[in-house]
Amino acid sequence: MSLILLTDGSATIELPGSLDWTDRNAWSPVAQTMTRGLTGKPIVQIAALNAGRPITLEGNEKRAWVPREVADAVQAWADIPGQQMTLTLYGTTYPVLFRHHEAPAFTARPLLDRANPPADWPHYLTLKFMTRTA
Numbered sequence: 001m002s003l004i005l006l007t008d009g010s011a012t013i014e015l016p017g018s019l020d021w022t023d024r025n026a027w028s029p030v031a032q033t034m035t036r037g038l039t040g041k042p043i044v045q046i047a048a049l050n051a052g053r054p055i056t057l058e059g060n061e062k063r064a065w066v067p068r069e070v071a072d073a074v075q076a077w078a079d080i081p082g083q084q085m086t087l088t089l090y091g092t093t094y095p096v097l098f099r100h101h102e103a104p105a106f107t108a109r110p111l112l113d114r115a116n117p118p119a120d121w122p123h124y125l126t127l128k129f130m131t132r133t134a
Helices: 068-078
Strands: 004-007 012-015 030-036 042-048 054-058 065-067 085-089 092-098 106-110 122-131
Touching: 012 068, 054 085, 065 068, 068 106, 068 122
Parallel strands: none
Antiparallel strands: 004 012, 004 085, 030 042, 054 122, 065 122, 085 092, 092 122, 106 122
């Protein structure tokens, strides 16, 4: 399984290819509104969306673990307001931002509880991104 790459332009983090893109087919690139005019006829407005696609990547207790040091590096990026990154996923590159409006935008959970785990202690992640205009 190929790796998933996340970069800020100067550093790159490799993530496990077994992270599941949970909302891959839960988005439409079309926005539409419908209201009724004074005569009762529908007024429909339609537009193509050029950004904002959600990309949620999730691991769990059984797969897609990363060492704590990788989780800490992703957390550092998530802590930067407006951090722009590039995500390479399944051979496609996406310009992305963290979805802080759906907090938490990033979580890392240790596979087994341990106070102050070492840098190589396995964690599984949930990352919430949204595409941005390039």
